[in-house]
Amino acid sequence: MGRWSHGRGCRRMSVLDHKLWRDLRGNAAILFTVVAIIAVGVGSFTGLLSIQRILRNSQANYYRQYRFADFWIDVKKMPLAAAERLERMPGVAAIEPRVVFDVILDMPRHDEPVTGRLISVPTRGFDRVINGMHLMRGSGFSDTRDEEVIVGESFAKAHGLEPGDRIEMILNRRKESFVIVGTAISPEYIYVVQGYGSLAPDPEHFGILYVKEGYAREILGFKDAANQVVGQLVPDYEQDVDVLLEQIDRQLAPYGVLSAISRRLQPSNRFISDEIHSLGITALIMPSIFLFVAVMVLNVLMSRFAQSQRSIIGTLKAIGYSNWQVVEHYLSFGLLIGLAGGVLGIGLGLSIAWGLMQLYRGFFQFPTFQYEAYPDLLLIGMALSLVFAVAGTAKGVRRVLQLHPAEAMRPKPPERGGAIVLERVQPIWKRLGFRTHIALRSLFRNYGRSLTAIISGMLATAIIFAALTMRHSMWVLLDYQFEKIAHSDVDLALRDSRSVDALYEAQRLPGVQYAEGVFGLTADLRHGRASRRVTITGLPDPHRLTTPLDDRGRPIDVPPVGLVLSDKLAEQLKAGAGDTLELTPVLGERQGRRVPVASVVREYMGLGAYADLRYLTRLVDEPPAVSSILLAVEPTRVNALYRAVKQLPEVSGVNVRAQTKVNIEQTILRTMLFSLTLIILFAGVIGFGSILNASLIEIADRTRDIATFRVLGYRALQVASIFFRENGIIFGAGLLLGIPFGYLMVRVIAVAYNTEMFRMPVIFSLKITLLTAGVAALFVGIAQWFVLRQIGRMDWLEGIKVKE
């Protein structure tokens, strides 16, 4: 062969190119289904990875530029000298002692109390300290006044605050009025949440307030002292941070270490890092599924192509085209599909990244959060598209290669006759009617094609089901934590624990129907080698406003002796009912006590633990005390209560349960709605695309049969009903397999996202199942409309002439 024939071939290839274009045009609809599936795969891949990289880079730059801390130590109160000693510990690069103080703010135009978190910062160079601030508006602190504050940007926006406005709060029993001199953001609060418990930012009710260091110490009673140390590690020390934190914890024990956490557990960082992590996982799973389906569908298409063009291929080979020339022709078919899928996918990916970016802007606050297209990702996306498209043509190309010219020129062997298995059950078979017979036989005889459609249907159904179930789980979780376990209307966090007398005061507040005091004890729980620092909630007897529930949803009465652990905490400590734990309070003398585990309850958030209030205070040798008060409030008088609470300096935080829940719901609804819509649409594309693809191929294969039916007097709809039956069966099978598969997916995802912060309840809901079926049916239904249209538009006068 060699150069000569190839040279001649090149000239001839132009004829083949014409054929290529005509084939592409003639099968435009079928090809589009494949291109769409590839595009969705490439799009989700490039889109998710792009936004992931944008987020990660923004986060890393921000952290570096503004010296995001590596660890946080919260203490009751410590002298600055003790803090400075930490700086000399090996592994510690720098530390920053601060005062962090939650207060109730009286915001005009706001009935309900708002929680502000005061953080002390140096007057100069606050952008260069650890957790430095980035000034957004205003000029920053002046030298003339002490009562100046820089407020968090999101809080300022939510309350319409401008530099120059004033903000009032009660500090140390004195009403203070601060002048706003700027707004700022900080790497510590990219995601502005109070703690893990608040899943979503709530700028209406929680904000950060930066105040001058010296003034804060003075006014808050922290002269030469601090209650928080943030620090940075020397490079490459991250692995040993837990050991370091333990040392610090021991060293600072006299000052009462409330918590000592590394970056990993810092709420804002945790939320962003989790998001980045899950984007990565989604970017791996979703495109894999889509591209897998694309390869399957393309395989079906190309092998059918090779089959129906066997005589053309045979003729080409007989004329003298080399195998390679013919194969090249079919490969370029695949390449063109890949190219189209890639281009479309990249466009889709860029839009996905852009859309998600707008969404994230609402939650995450970065100094620079720039949209960026990453050429390497786009190239990889294009390469994936081409590779998968070519992989999809492999089977067809093999068939082309295998075709012997002589064999290929013989007419296609007649379609296989013979009965399928189902026909053995004659009584049923006979009842089905010939249209169902055609549908069933073609399903069984083209099992490769049918299987492809069923698997695609299954995957599409599973994705839709999983997405809907996860959303549903979120509602279940919120309902569980905020309705089933907690029943109070308003919770007041007290600055210090107080005697139970505080309860009587609370009871006298306007609108209060019923008040219950709880006592929070921060302690280390140890069982064997496992240990966790948790806050144990001491509940009164009876406890009507908090009802822990066991794994079957039955309310548990906290026993007079022993602890009630949440299931996650029990798992972490490898402890169960009947085991004995060592409890060491972080305040006061660090002396271990032995406490039994009375029972285990189910919780979906945090590492909760409960005990009887009196038992708990007795355990730490203190008289009964309360650290927060739960209130049931008359709905009509809630504003009067708010007004009263705003005047109480001993209250450091207010939580209105209904509001918190609504805020989380709305925030999560907004995030989820976008991704859910996207996921369902994409799943729809693969389900819709693969079914339509199979149908269009079948219509093309059955042109003559359809034409015959039409000539005999069948209407388009009657003919289409054969395909409806076939697709109905595929749809049913896909649904039947897809629901359990989707459930399995949810279980796997739930395990992947099972953290100390958060667990996803895995629930099988009939409603979701029906909804999934409905959504899937909608997509399949649209595909059927195209089928009907294709049959209606078919030129059957031409079709009737087609020979076997």
Next chain:
Amino acid sequence: MAMKFVAALRRGTRPSGNQSMHAPVVRSRTSLLRLEDVSRVFGMGEVEVRALADVNLTVESREFLVVLGPSGSGKSTLLNLIGGMDRPTTGHVWHYDDDLAVMSDEQLTDYRRLKVGFIFQFYNLVPTLTAYENVQVATELVSDPLPPWEALQMVGMADRVEHFPSQLSGGEQQRVAIARALAKRPEIILADEPTGALDLQMARHVLSILQDLNREHGMTVILITHNAGIAKVGTRDIRLASGRITEVRVNERPILASEVTW
């Protein structure tokens, strides 16, 4: 054994299909089919192909009309017009008092469904249906069809009901196709080159069935062929050339199908 099976089939068969259009037709005194100045022009961009030019033709009920002509003379075009598959460019195609030329697609579909039985050169059986089911395809369309097995019996295929087209010879397939056409009890049977793919022996068999349908069951048969040997089977034969009727011959004494030779 076969008969037992057929009987079982009969019990299980419930004729279904469109009943509404099968109301008795009020026959006027006009002819079964009357083509009036029919032309059919295919426009292919610049080029116009005049497949039929000013054709006038009347077909009476119970006729056996053979249409002869060389390839490209317009035979199939004529048949498509008579069969309600296509509309003339100009002129009228009367079926009694109804003009097919002005019917809607829906009306043409009903016409094909209720009045016409088609037989194709390449049989056009559905490969994934058995012989019996292929006939069922037609019987489900009308309210008063022959039971499929009876139709198959009439063409001598009663013992092959369970076979798929790929398991039948060409002649056998064509007989199934005829069974499919006649099972609807159509007024008109239209056959486009029904023997074109068959040998003489098989062709005779197929033609004799058509002749039988015409003589014993009173169906009007219009048969298209380029094979002059078949012309004398009909009660009348016409010749087409370049879209025009060039010759009409009435056969007082048609030959028997078994006497056909070529």
